[in-house]
Amino acid sequence: MLEQLKEEVLNANLELVKKDLVIYTWGNVSGISRPDDLVIIKPSGVTYEELTADKMVVVDIKGNIIEGKLNPSSDTATHLELYKSFKDIGGIVHTHSTYASSWAQACLDIPCYGTTHADYFYQEIPCTRIMTIDEVKNKYEENTGKVIVERFRNKDYNCCPAVLVAGHGPFTWGKNPEEAVSNSVVLEEVAKIAFNTMLLNPLNNGCPYYLLDKHFFRKHGKNAYYGQKNKK
16 A cells, blocks of 8 residues: 555655664654545654564554554654645654754744755744643643644745754654655754854844845745756
C-alpha cells in the first residue's frame, strides 16, 4: 500500500541523520496521500539504522493503524492535527535540532534578522504558547498540534513552513516529505544565524520590511523570478 510514498518517507527520515538534525530516535517524518487521507509515518522508538520501507506505519486521518506491525510515532496525533488544518501540506518533520530547540526552550520567536531567513520564511518563525497542565495530561500530542494551529490563526502556514513548540522543539512542513526536510535543515541554519546575531548585537531591530519582502517574494508567489522555472 502506497509503496512509493513509503520510500519517500523512509528517505526523508534517513536524510535527517545525514543532515545532523537528529541523534538516536529524536525525530520523525511523515507523508500524506491526500486522495486516501492516509498518512505514512516513522515507527515509534526505532533507530534510523533499523528503518526500512516495510517498517513504515500507515494510519488513517483518525489515527487508526491501517497497515504495519509496529506502533506509529508517539507524535502521530500532532502530525494528524496539522494535516487536518493545513490542507496544502504533504509532509511533516519533527526534530530536536540544537539551535531551533534552543529558541523553542527559550519560548521565543525567531526574528527575521536578514535575507537568509527572508528567502524561506516570511517574517518571524513563531513559537507557540506553553501548554496548560490539562493539555499536557490529556491528549498531549493532539493538543500539541492544536496549539500549533492556534499560533497560525493569523499567520500563513505556506509563507512560514515552520514553528517552534514552546519548551519542546521545531516542526516543519512542505508539499512533500522531501521539502519538509529541506525546510527543517534551513530552519536549523536560520536559528543558528539568528542566535549569533542576537549575541553580537542584542539591539538589532531586524530586517527592514522592504528587504524582507524583496527576498521572500522573488522566490515565492505568482511574481517570483528566482531560479529557472520561467526560463523558456
